[in-house]
Amino acid sequence: MTGFGVAALLFSVLVIAVRVRWVPLESLDRGVVDGLNALVAPHRPLVTLMGGISRLGSFGILAWLIAIAATLLLVRRRLRLASFLVATALGGLVLDPTLKLAVGRLRPVVERPVAHGGGNSFPSGHALNSFICYAALLVVFLPALPARWRRPALLAGGVLVLLIGFSRLALGVHFLSDVIGGWSLGAAWVGLCAAAFELVRHESGKRVTAPLAEGLEPEAARDLHPAAPGRAPAEAPRRLWAVAGLAVAWVLTLGALVAVGLPLARYQHGNGNVLGDHAIPHWFAAHRDAALERITATGSDVGNTHAILAIGLVVGAVALAVARRWRPVVFLLTVMFGELTLFLASAAIAGRARPDVPNMDGQLPTSSYPSGHVAATICLWAAAALLVLPRTRAWWRWLFVAAAVLMPLWVAVARLYRGEHHPTDILGSVLLAGLWVPAAWWLLRPNADVTEHATARPAPATARPVRAAP
Structure with a gap:
């Protein structure tokens, strides 16, 4: 709860600073975006790489990740986890355009444009939605991972979100405060949704968990595994x-x-x-x-x-x-x-x-x-x-x-x-x-697997033959 409160406070401070056009923040934003544009724009392979990373935070990729994960959860009858995943992701889709309209900040204008961003600039939709979706997927599916892999998975998710945010800066379509604003709002929203989920668990008599250490619903671990382990050596x-x-x-x-x-x-x-x-x-x-x-x-x-x-x-x-x-x-x-x-x-x-x-x-x-x-x-x-x-x-x-x-x-x-x-x-x-x-x-x-299961069933008992009368 403390982390989500800090994130919400940071976002509030950034909104105020952007709205009043605080000069030190605007100077920092302009310096970062101009410096990265001068560094990245002359190198076409680097622009292509940044574009590819940026697409990992796009609506098309994130929507399909959430849809596939929610489908798996629904088929496994984990309705609460599916609801958490969908509701959290939908929150990002509401917050992003609403805040862009409310703040009304224009996109950066750089010397050598290499990409185009639609709509207003604050907060970064890619930074916001990538944080929300990847964080939500991690806390939902964390119980399916062995304990030794959970911290590396969280670290990998964090690095991916950082790279997506950086790619938006490198492409010259967002200011630094846009990206940090997206991250802080995403952290606040995921924390709020996780707190609501924990409240539902508490009301239903289940223990409160540590989402970043054991996931939202540790008892769902078996159902969160996508598939049963195979029989590798013989096959x-x-x-x-x-x-x-x-x-x-x-x-x-x-x-x-x-x-x-x-x-x-x-x-x-x-x-x-x-x-x-x-x-x-x-x-x-x-x-x-x-x-x-x-x-x-x-x-x-x-x-x-x-x-x-x-x-x-x-x-x-x-x-x-x-x-x-x-x-x-x-x-x-x-x-x-x-x-x-x-x-x-x-x-x-x-x-x-x-x-x-x-x-x-x-x-x-x-x-x-x-x-x-x-x-x-x-x-x-x-x-x-x-x-x-x-x-x-x-x-x-x-x-x-x-x-x-x-x-x-x-x-x-x-x-x-x-x-x-x-x-x-x-x-x-x-x-x-x-x-x-x-x-x-x-x-x-x-x-x-179906045919093997069918052949493994015991054969039905046959009736004993009737002896002919002497």
């Missing part, structure tokens, strides 16, 4: 065999894609009428209307990289939380990474032109064959269905099977309608997924 040879098998499967799949794609790309400059490659895109282009444009725009978006990544992260988090095994997650990552590399490699080699109709989404960076949107959608939902089906007998498992059929169909029709692909590009995506997903499933055996 090591199989893992090597699986890696070798995946490499062979990847090469053979690429060969099949190229063998089909190159002739299609060469025939009449990619727009020959093979299986309706010319007729179907032209028919769709002649029957466009506003309602279908909105539906197909959504269908195209659900197959893009960002949507697939988002859905894949959620599926992976749920798989890890439910199965308590790394193998399903490794299977999902392997399928999606293999799909991405196969698509990029085969598209680069084939180099097929897009259909010769008006393109509704503008210039696209890759060739037409195969469709990356359709391939990624098939791989993601097929992998999810393969993971879900053996693990439950509930009716909703068939929703994943339906999604594995209907989602790729929606994306495929949308891409054809919008003039992005030929029909044979879609068939190329089916070929990619049809070869790669079964190979990964067979080699990685993501449901091995």
